[in-house]
Amino acid sequence: MEVIPLSPLQRSVANREPIGRLFVEGPAGSGKTTAAIAWLDQLLRSGIPADQVLILTPQRTLAQPYYQAVHQPDLPAGSLPTIQTLNGLAQRMVLLFWPIVAREAGFARPAQAPVFLTAETAQFYMAQVVQPLKEEGYFRDITIDDNRLYSQILDNLNKAAFVGFDHTELAERLKASWVGKPAQLQIYDQAQDCANRFRAFCLENNLLDFSLQMELFSRHLWPSFLVQTYLKRTYQHLIYDNIEEDVPAVHDILREWLPSFQSALLIADSDGGYRAFLGADVESAASLAQTCEQHIQFTGSYVENEKLSMLSAYLTDALLRRAYQPSPAVEQAHQIHFERFYPTMVDWIGASIETLVRADGLQAGHIAVLAPFVSDSLRFSLMSNLENRGIPVRSHRPSRSLRDEPAARCLLTLAKLAHPQWELPLNRQEIRQMLMLAIGNLDLVRADLSAQTLFSPRKPKDGLASFDLLVPAMQERITHRVGEKLEILRAWLRDYQAEPQPLDGFLARIFGELLTQPGFGFAKDLEAAAVTARLVESVQKFRRVTSNEDAGKLYLEMIAGGVIAAQSPQAWEEIGRTDAVLISPAHTFLMVNRPVQVQFWLDAGSLNWWQRLMQPLTHPHVLSRRWPEGRKWTDADEYAANQESLARLVRGLLRRCSGRVVVCSVTLNERGDEEHGPLLQAFQSLRRRLNLTEEAA
Amino acid sequence: MPLPSDFVFSQHNLQDYLDCPRRFQLRHLERMAWPAVQSEPILEQERHMQLGEQFHRLVQQHQLGLPVEILEESAGSDPNLQTWWQAYLRHPQTELPPLRKPEFTLAAQFAGFRLLAKYDLLAVDPGKRAVIVDWKTNRRRTPTARLRERVQTRLYPFLLALAGAQLNGGEAWQPDQIEMIYWFTAEPDNPQVFPYSEKQYRSDEKLLRAWIDAIVRSADQPMLMTADQEHQCPLCNYRSFCERGQRAGAWEDGDGDVTDEGDLSSIDFDFHEIEEIEF
Numbered sequence: 023m024e025v026i027p028l029s030p031l032q033r034s035v036a037n038r039e040p041i042g043r044l045f046v047e048g049p050a051g052s053g054k055t056t057a058a059i060a061w062l063d064q065l066l067r068s069g070i071p072a073d074q075v076l077i078l079t080p081q082r083t084l085a086q087p088y089y090q091a092v093h094q095p096d097l098p099a100g101s102l103p104t105i106q107t108l109n110g111l112a113q114r115m116v117l118l119f120w121p122i123v124a125r126e127a128g129f130a131r132p133a134q135a136p137v138f139l140t141a142e143t144a145q146f147y148m149a150q151v152v153q154p155l156k157e158e159g160y161f162r163d164i165t166i167d168d169n170r171l172y173s174q175i176l177d178n179l180n181k182a183a184f185v186g187f188d189h190t191e192l193a194e195r196l197k198a199s200w201v202g203k204p205a206q207l208q209i210y211d212q213a214q215d216c217a218n219r220f221r222a223f224c225l226e227n228n229l230l231d232f233s234l235q236m237e238l239f240s241r242h243l244w245p246s247f248l249v250q251t252y253l254k255r256t257y258q259h260l261i262y263d264n265i266e267e268d269v270p271a272v273h274d275i276l277r278e279w280l281p282s283f284q285s286a287l288l289i290a291d292s293d294g295g296y297r298a299f300l301g302a303d304v305e306s307a308a309s310l311a312q313t314c315e316q317h318i319q320f321t322g323s324y325v326e327n328e329k330l331s332m333l334s335a336y337l338t339d340a341l342l343r344r345a346y347q348p349s350p351a352v353e354q355a356h357q358i359h360f361e362r363f364y365p366t367m368v369d370w371i372g373a374s375i376e377t378l379v380r381a382d383g384l385q386a387g388h389i390a391v392l393a394p395f396v397s398d399s400l401r402f403s404l405m406s407n408l409e410n411r412g413i414p415v416r417s418h419r420p421s422r423s424l425r426d427e428p429a430a431r432c433l434l435t436l437a438k439l440a441h442p443q444w445e446l447p448l449n450r451q452e453i454r455q456m457l458m459l460a461i462g463n464l465d466l467v468r469a470d471l472s473a474q475t476l477f478s479p480r481k482p483k484d485g486l487a488s489f490d491l492l493v494p495a496m497q498e499r500i501t502h503r504v505g506e507k508l509e510i511l512r513a514w515l516r517d518y519q520a521e522p523q524p525l526d527g528f529l530a531r532i533f534g535e536l537l538t539q540p541g542f543g544f545a546k547d548l549e550a551a552a553v554t555a556r557l558v559e560s561v562q563k564f565r566r567v568t569s570n571e572d573a574g575k576l577y578l579e580m581i582a583g584g585v586i587a588a589q590s591p592q593a594w595e596e597i598g599r600t601d602a603v604l605i606s607p608a609h610t611f612l613m614v615n616r617p618v619q620v621q622f623w624l625d626a627g628s629l630n631w632w633q634r635l636m637q638p639l640t641h642p643h644v645l646s647r648r649w650p651e652g653r654k655w656t657d658a659d660e661y662a663a664n665q666e667s668l669a670r671l672v673r674g675l676l677r678r679c680s681g682r683v684v685v686c687s688v689t690l691n692e693r694g695d696e697e698h699g700p701l702l703q704a705f706q707s708l709r710r711r712l713n714l715t716e717e718a719a
Numbered sequence: 720m721p722l723p724s725d726f727v728f729s730q731h732n733l734q735d736y737l738d739c740p741r742r743f744q745l746r747h748l749e750r751m752a753w754p755a756v757q758s759e760p761i762l763e764q765e766r767h768m769q770l771g772e773q774f775h776r777l778v779q780q781h782q783l784g785l786p787v788e789i790l791e792e793s794a795g796s797d798p799n800l801q802t803w804w805q806a807y808l809r810h811p812q813t814e815l816p817p818l819r820k821p822e823f824t825l826a827a828q829f830a831g832f833r834l835l836a837k838y839d840l841l842a843v844d845p846g847k848r849a850v851i852v853d854w855k856t857n858r859r860r861t862p863t864a865r866l867r868e869r870v871q872t873r874l875y876p877f878l879l880a881l882a883g884a885q886l887n888g889g890e891a892w893q894p895d896q897i898e899m900i901y902w903f904t905a906e907p908d909n910p911q912v913f914p915y916s917e918k919q920y921r922s923d924e925k926l927l928r929a930w931i932d933a934i935v936r937s938a939d940q941p942m943l944m945t946a947d948q949e950h951q952c953p954l955c956n957y958r959s960f961c962e963r964g965q966r967a968g969a970w971e972d973g974d975g976d977v978t979d980e981g982d983l984s985s986i987d988f989d990f991h992e993i994e995e996i997e998f
């Protein structure tokens with residue numbers, strides 16, 4: 023393990039006896055996790071079996087320093103610690119102890135194995151529940167994408183499980199806080215009905231979405247003597263980091279579990295709580311401190327410099343409208359740059375980053391470009407700009423929906439051609455695009471000629487006609503080289519139809535047997551292979567979960583309707599890369615928790631830095647444990663919550679910055695609107711005061 | 720690409736290296752996704768693989784002390800699973816040492832890297848003996864000679880001797896205290912027992928070190944398959960990438976040793992590795 027010079031405070035954590043409970047609190051960058059890793063090293067070197075050590079974090083990305091630590095080759099020989107989120111641990115326990123709890127938890131088929139739903143498959147089942155109700159008139163009075171509708175009902179179920187109340191109380195809680203038009207009350211009732219029906223459907227079919235996994239664990243598995251004995255015998259030592267980002271139901275379990283650990287180290291970031299919109303609860307985390315015999319307060323920062331600390335304090339004062347007198351020293355910690363239009367801003371950022379890397383010698387990995395949301399177009403334009411300058415760049419936005427990937431569209435068109443019995447719509451444009459990708463080196467003109475002459479949209483079931491039947495002049499225009507491949511494709515599809523496969527099998531076969539063969543479009547194309555792999559995996563999971571004969575057809579319909587996006591979360595190794603400029607939503611950057619030297623904050627005028635996402639069916643504050651039952655959520659509450667959350671975000675970002683922040687604002691945003699949101703106003707207030715100070719001097 | 724210093728060697732990636740160095744490079748160093756079919760028929764092997772996973776879980780649950788009557792119900796969900804389960808119950812593991820560690824992982828530093836193994840079951844009697852049990856759900860029993868040559872047969876006892884002291888009161892196991900048992904659902908009455916010895920330990924140490932050294936030396940150059948490994952291609956998902964044919968070979972033609980590694984289908988090609996490095 024890497025030898026890091028520790029401060030006396032860190033040494034006091036690392037060198038303690040492995041007995042008793044210690045609560046460590048301090049700001050981000052004050053060295054808490056480094057101390058915890060040194061303590062882990064100490065534990066393992068003292069001869070304590072590593073399998074007795076449980077390392078918990080609220081989110082996998084936050085566990086990255088621990089993964090790195092246990093991967094070091096010189097770690098003592100023996101077993102390995104468990105590194106998990108509580109949800110991950112819950113899944114393992116569900117799998118192991120399912121036979122003893124499934125019946126009492128109300129599952130209709132306890133003898134059958136449980137089926138864990140992904141976000142995608144949960145949306146699919148929610149669609150099955152909600153669609154018939156929509157046809158009856160549910161949600162008629164609101165305008166919302168189906169996707170967002172499903173995800174908010176699922177989110178409500180998660181909130182109930184994470185906060186620890188019964189899911190049947192959702193509508194009552196939401197209604198009790200509502201002060202707007204009465205029509206909304208009916209929408210809450212409809213969302214409640216959908217949630218109830220979805221839960222009943224899950225119990226009937228052994229399906230476990232996130233909420234049911236958590237509830238099964240907290241209500242049935244954790245109280246079971248057998249499970250507690252197993253967990254308590256297995257784990258003797260606990261490291262629980264970033265407890266402030268976890269949900270109250272997890273804190274409740276830990277509160278009961280803590281006394282049985284021989285040693286426990288609990289770590290809280292004093293500025294945290296960034297996952298409040300997901301149910302994280304800082305206060306319930308802080309209450310865990312009372313169960314610890316010893317407390318240590320970390321102060322200072324290994325990352326943030328004094329000027330950035332001052333900048334953070336002034337901005338907080340400006341946001342919360344408190345009086346402050348800024349020191350001119352903060353001039354060096356920030357820069358504000360205005361452009362009129364988005365494209366010129368992107369270009370200016372690209373040029374500035376190039377200067378930082380080439381002229382100032384800054385490593386690309388020490389730069390982050392942050393925005394409240396990163397749209398596809400922003401990500402694309404920034405990434406291309408930097409790539410054109412030869413600057414390595416990575417993005418934290420989940421990979422884009424497979425529907426938007428040309429290779430996936432090509433495969434989906436081939437799937438429709440190969441399964442005419444599904445009777446899915448197919449047009450010439452899809453055929454043309456498919457041919458351009460599938461047949462190597464096929465230009466637009468010949469692809470179009472082929473689509474025009476070989477495919478009839480009026481008879482899609484006939485598939486592709488034979489090239490050999492075309493008149494010689496047309497064959498010449500398309501060329502015989504292409505004709506030969508078209509015939510190979512036709513023959514392959516014909517043979518396939520004689521022995522059809524599930525959709526994932528079809529995709530894997532056509533990928534290997536045709537598209538990647540020499541001369542065809544995917545040959546040696548690693549990008550197309552990666553997209554195909556994601557698609558195959560998504561289809562396979564869908565088929566296994568739905569166990570439906572028509573899973574392939576259903577999948578294609580769902581992807582066309584946008585219910586399934588087939589986005590795959592990024593591998594954590596990718597997220598942890600440190601050799602490239604990072605483009606990321608601000609909240610994701612906080613959860614990756616890796617400081618940088620220079621941050622660019624985009625779109626400082628945008629209200630999105632301040633206001634929460636519009637969510638008509640759910641409410642993170644009202645459904646939290648902190649909200650008094652029956653209290654109304656007013657505009658004043660909304661304003662205060664937004665102010666507080668922006669102040670916390672600004673503090674969190676600056677805590678993870680060691681050099682300076684470059685604030686970028688455009689007069690006209692991506693949609694062509696002018697915005698002067700609170701973040702920009704705070705910077706403008708700071709500028710005004712700095713100017714006054716300068717004039718006075 | 721040179722070997723990263725935190726690379727973890729396991730039976731899965733070492734076996735890939737021995738089967739075809741190119742596959743090792745593509746799969747484990749370059750981590751190249753190549754989602755072609757590995758062998759056919761797809762659904763049949765997938766079903767078999769899932770049953771294998773369920774069987775492993777049942778055994779784990781049984782070893783953890785869940786009541787047989789309750790597990791019986793789960794086993795009854797499929798006739799094949801029921802048969803395997805009954806066979807398992809008919810062969811009570813009474814001769815195994817009393818302390819049981821199902822699904823246990825050990826790792827150690829070796830030849831400059833981490834060496835890791837995930838055991839189906841370790842049954843130990845500290846100071847006396849340690850038995851490694853591996854449940855094989857392959858359709859056919861693997862011939863003894865082939866089993867003897869598998870990386871698993873060398874790595875598992877070797878690593879237990881190297882890293883298993885915590886299961887022996889802090890003392891390293893002597894190789895001759897260790898034995899490895901393969902138990903086959905296909906032939907439950909005919910398990911394969913491999914006693915371990917100091918001589919075998921020395922020989923395995925030499926061999927493992929030689930393999931790792933060879934990998935380190937060649938990692939940054941293209942790794943190639945040798946002529947005697949060509950029979951691997953029909954059952955390899957990289958077939959089209961390497962321009963070694965179109966259609967996947969028949970599952971029956973494989974040696975069947977990969978069945979319970981969750982590695983039969985290319986679409987799951989990462990599954991086993993994830994399992995092994997999941998802490």
Ligand code: SF4
Binds near residue numbers: 740741951958961
């Ligand atoms: S196809 Fe053949 S050469 Fe290529 S990786 Fe597989 S086994 Fe090796």
